[in-house]
Amino acid sequence: MALQNPHFQGTGRRKTAVARVRLFQGKGKILINKRELDHYFTLETLRSVVCEPLVTIKALGNYDITAKVHGGGMTGQAGAIRLGIARALIRMDQELRPVLKKAGFLTRDPRMVERKKYGLKKARRAPQFSKR
Secondary structure (H helix, E strand, O other), X not given: OOOOOOEEEEXXXXXXXXXXXXXXXXXXXXXXXXXXXXXXXXXXXXHHHHHHHHHHOOOOOOEEEEEEEEOOOHHHHHHHHHHHHHHHHHHHOHHHHHHHHHHOOOXXXXXXXXXXXXXXXXXXXXXXXXXX
């Protein structure tokens, strides 16, 4: 029987995006939906958002990360992966919690798209008013 590489899991959500993140001891390889980080997120800002928890604890090249993410757009997915990585790091080492919490990586962003209401064009946009 082969020894399995132990991993730590974390789930992250943002808007309508959901990410399942696994954290392994490794060399810093990040795979998102079986694609490398650079190929999945073309914008540098989104790549930096994903890596923020690792940069904060100064462990950028120490862990391999695999993430499966679906739903939402690119920004929501990046935020979901960031939350998942932070939660997985805490499962690995509870002493990282105060550092990650102070940086704001453990807070689930509750903002969601407001639903459209009847009689309106969008959630709050009313039809144009004309006196005549």
